[in-house]
Amino acid sequence: MKDPLPLHDFHVHKLSILTHRSHGLIHSIALAFLIYYRASFLFQDPKTRESPTLPWVLVFASELLLSFIWLLGQAYRWRPVTRTVFPERLPEDDKLPPIDVFICTADSNKEPTVDVMNSVLSAMALDYPPEKLHVYVSDDGGSPLTLHGMRESWRFARWWLPFCTRYGITTRCPEAYFSALEEEEDDGGSEFKIHRQKIKEKYEMLKESITKVKGGGSTRDHPSIIEVIQANDTSDTVQGDQSKMPLLVYVSREKRPSHPHHFKAGALNVLLRVSSMISNSPYVLVLDCDMHCNCPTSARQAMCFHLDSTISPSLAFVQFPQRFHNISKKDIYDRQLRSLFSVQWPGLDGLKGPILSGTGFYIKRVSLCGGTIQEDTDNLEELRQSFGLSNELIKSLHRNCKPNLINDQHRFLKETQLLASCTYESDTRWGKEVGFLYASVTEDYLTGLTLHCKGWTSVYHDPPWPQFLGSCTTNLNDLLIQGTRWSSGLLEVGLSNFSPLIYGPPRMSLLESMCYGELAFSPLCFLPLWCFATIPQLCLLNGIPLYPKVSNLYFLAFMFIFLSSLAKHLYEVLLTGGSLQTWRNEQRIWMIRSVTSYLYGSLDAIMKKIGMREASFLPTNKVTDDEQVKLYQMGKFDFQTSNMFLVPMVAVIILNMASFVGGLVRVIFVGNGDKMFVQVFISFYILIINFPIVEGMMMRKDKGRVRSSATLLSAMFSAIYLFLGSIILLC
Numbered sequence: 085m086k087d088p089l090p091l092h093d094f095h096v097h098k099l100s101i102l103t104h105r106s107h108g109l110i111h112s113i114a115l116a117f118l119i120y121y122r123a124s125f126l127f128q129d130p131k132t133r134e135s136p137t138l139p140w141v142l143v144f145a146s147e148l149l150l151s152f153i154w155l156l157g158q159a160y161r162w163r164p165v166t167r168t169v170f171p172e173r174l175p176e177d178d179k180l181p182p183i184d185v186f187i188c189t190a191d192s193n194k195e196p197t198v199d200v201m202n203s204v205l206s207a208m209a210l211d212y213p214p215e216k217l218h219v220y221v222s223d224d225g226g227s228p229l230t231l232h233g234m235r236e237s238w239r240f241a242r243w244w245l246p247f248c249t250r251y252g253i254t255t256r257c258p259e260a261y262f263s264a265l266e267e268e269e270d271d272g273g274s275e276f277k278i279h280r281q282k283i284k285e286k287y288e289m290l291k292e293s294i295t296k297v298k299g300g301g302s303t304r305d306h307p308s309i310i311e312v313i314q315a316n317d318t319s320d321t322v323q324g325d326q327s328k329m330p331l332l333v334y335v336s337r338e339k340r341p342s343h344p345h346h347f348k349a350g351a352l353n354v355l356l357r358v359s360s361m362i363s364n365s366p367y368v369l370v371l372d373c374d375m376h377c378n379c380p381t382s383a384r385q386a387m388c389f390h391l392d393s394t395i396s397p398s399l400a401f402v403q404f405p406q407r408f409h410n411i412s413k414k415d416i417y418d419r420q421l422r423s424l425f426s427v428q429w430p431g432l433d434g435l436k437g438p439i440l441s442g443t444g445f446y447i448k449r450v451s452l453c454g455g456t457i458q459e460d461t462d463n464l465e466e467l468r469q470s471f472g473l474s475n476e477l478i479k480s481l482h483r484n485c486k487p488n489l490i491n492d493q494h495r496f497l498k499e500t501q502l503l504a505s506c507t508y509e510s511d512t513r514w515g516k517e518v519g520f521l522y523a524s525v526t527e528d529y530l531t532g533l534t535l536h537c538k539g540w541t542s543v544y545h546d547p548p549w550p551q552f553l554g555s556c557t558t559n560l561n562d563l564l565i566q567g568t569r570w571s572s573g574l575l576e577v578g579l580s581n582f583s584p585l586i587y588g589p590p591r592m593s594l595l596e597s598m599c600y601g602e603l604a605f606s607p608l609c610f611l612p613l614w615c616f617a618t619i620p621q622l623c624l625l626n627g628i629p630l631y632p633k634v635s636n637l638y639f640l641a642f643m644f645i646f647l648s649s650l651a652k653h654l655y656e657v658l659l660t661g662g663s664l665q666t667w668r669n670e671q672r673i674w675m676i677r678s679v680t681s682y683l684y685g686s687l688d689a690i691m692k693k694i695g696m697r698e699a700s701f702l703p704t705n706k707v708t709d710d711e712q713v714k715l716y717q718m719g720k721f722d723f724q725t726s727n728m729f730l731v732p733m734v735a736v737i738i739l740n741m742a743s744f745v746g747g748l749v750r751v752i753f754v755g756n757g758d759k760m761f762v763q764v765f766i767s768f769y770i771l772i773i774n775f776p777i778v779e780g781m782m783m784r785k786d787k788g789r790v791r792s793s794a795t796l797l798s799a800m801f802s803a804i805y806l807f808l809g810s811i812i813l814l815c
């Protein structure tokens with residue numbers, strides 16, 4: 085028999101591989117020269133040394149750490165691939181497997197219900213047989229507003245879904261669809277337009293009925309509520325909407341202050357259990373409430389991988405990139421996460437597959453609920469220790485088990501209440517080996533890591549038309565808070581038993597472990613960046629050289645490393661559709677995040693490790709402030725953030741202003757430009773790249789400027805640092 089046509093194809097980027105690898109090689113050679121230069125200083129006779137040991141060692145250690153993280157990052161560049169799919173070759177609809185969609189929301193104050201409902205509606209409208217689609221919403225806030233919103237959305241969906249299929253609408257998130265319409269001129273008339281107008285009115289009514297309900301909020305003390313949303317009156321069951329609808333289920337797990345709830349991972353695990361009583365679909369799509377389906381085709385695209393028998397036995401998940409609808413043209417905060425989704429993930433895809441990215445992935449249920457691949461056990465006692473006491477749940481683990489609990493209301497309620505209770509997981513392996521894991525607030529990263537270590541693979545699929553669109557943080561404050569949480573979660577894994585460089589290599593390839601390692605340890609960049617922003621400056625003002633003279637041959641090595649890393653970054657930016665501006669923005673935000681988020685995230689992770697802090701997951705704020713959005717659109721930094729973030733940034737800038745001016749004066753009067761060139765240049769470069777901070781301090785008058793109180797405090801810190809630092813250097 086002839087082999088069926090393949091469902092997907094991939095392309096290895098040979099040219100990229102060649103450039104990446106040859107650059108890596110040349111850059112490493114230059115690094116070797118640097119290391120030799122630094123190390124040989126330490127073997128010199130202390131009496132003849134020109135510089136004190138301490139700053140030298142600090143700068144050397146920083147260079148080593150940064151080089152190490154760079155080296156880990158080369159693994160992403162080893163073998164990048166891209167993929168294409170052929171959904172038209174999929175089997176008939178009746179042969180497609182069922183899918184459960186999980187959407188998490190946590191707080192109706194920070195996550196506006198209308199937006200959450202838009203995500204829900206876009207998921208219900210996926211292009212997939214409706215009887216095979218089940219949408220579950222986890223509401224961690226236990227807010228009546230969300231439940232109300234879902235009932236209303238369900239009613240609206242009876243109009244919206246048939247409308248979308250009938251006219252082949254591709255934007256199935258109602259808000260996105262209707263706001264795009266506003267720009268289009270309307271000449272009215274045709275049957276379609278009349279129909280559309282009617283739907284639009286219904287949508288407006290839906291929004292109104294949600295926004296008029298007050299209250300809600302989020303609590304940490306509430307019982308579980310599980311409700312399958314159904315029509316409770318027949319009045320709106322008119323018209324041709326008898327057509328099938330996907331199942332919609334509201335789940336709010338029980339939460340008590342005395343029980344840890346493990347944030348999003350905890351919520352997803354409850355959904356895994358509750359859904360196994362209702363639909364138990366073999367595949368699960370996970371979405372954040374701030375992310376909607378921009379295209380209805382993602383489910384079929386994902387099935388092109390999951391249904392390909394050559395890769396499916398070991399395939400755990402298909403990851404789509406996170407793309408955002410609210411990114412401004414200038415994207416000063418690098419919110420498109422370009423490097424992650426355009427360089428790193430395609431690179432991982434050429435190894436064993438991308439890291440789980442929290443949202444926008446289709447995962448195989450057994451990969452979360454089984455041990456290693458195809459290792460089935462029938463030992464009831466063992467199963468109970470892993471999965472808890474529910475026999476129904478254990479029954480559902482058997483492949484092809486079709487749950488029928490939903491027809492028996494009483495048993496259904498009893499069982500799901502049990503599964504969603506906050507004590508169900510006590511003394512089980514949930515969160516430790518089963519489901520989404522709890523040991524890190526970046527549950528996605530940790531869960532992906534353990535899946536890959538068990539031998540599962542994943543696939544990255546980045547079609548030209550984004551399948552999912554989220555809303556990203558659009559101001560510095562939210563960005564830094566989120567960055568702190570991510571850094572903390574990543575380093576938490578780096579410091580745990582799952583540390584990728586130790587736990588990884590015996591279980592997965594070295595290259596894949598290096599990629600995981602690069603992410604886990606990237607928060608540690610705070611150390612080298614803090615050093616580079618303060619040590620050469622202090623030494624410059626004290627006339628101590630830390631770098632080779634311009635006339636020295638080793639100067640070439642330093643210059644080469646600097647230029648080579650900037651040029652390589654620029655090359656990658658341009659290759660992935662960015663511009664010179666993108667390059668500068670990314671350089672800048674990397675520095676800003678290193679001295680703030682990375683620092684605080686790392687401290688947080690270390691404090692959690694030694695038991696001085698509890699884990700916390702502050703969801704990002706999704707309510708927008710018009711003035712802040714305006715600043716963001718204009719590409720102006722919004723410095724309305726706490727002193728905790730603002731002061732380190734500004735203090736570094738003030739220090740560099742001082743050292744640049746002081747250094748120049750010194751060079752002019754003392755005339756040792758040859759020796760001090762690099763240090764003057766470092767300050768200059770930091771100031772040029774971070775010019776918006778200088779501007780925010782000295783030139784802006786608007787609300788987003790740097791507060792003068794913060795500038796004052798920062799100046800004080802810089803002065804104290806210079807004073808104490810100079811004393812230490814002189815001793």
Ligand SMILES: O=c1ccn([C@@H]2O[C@H](COP(=O)(O)OP(=O)(O)O[C@H]3O[C@H](CO)[C@@H](O)[C@H](O)[C@H]3O)[C@@H](O)[C@H]2O)c(=O)[nH]1
Pocket residue numbers: 188189190191195222224346347348351371372373374441442443525526527528566569570573701702703704705
């Ligand atoms: O206790 C909680 C906290 C959060 N969430 C939900 O988790 C999702 C992600 O939260 P968000 O505030 O949007 O955080 P982000 O930093 O934007 O999330 C990114 O980073 C997370 C890991 O830190 C991943 O889980 C996400 O998928 C990824 O988009 C949202 O749907 C929340 O409602 C819960 O369900 N329960």
Ligand SMILES: [Mn+2]
Pocket residue numbers: 372374555704
């Ligand atoms: Mn988010």
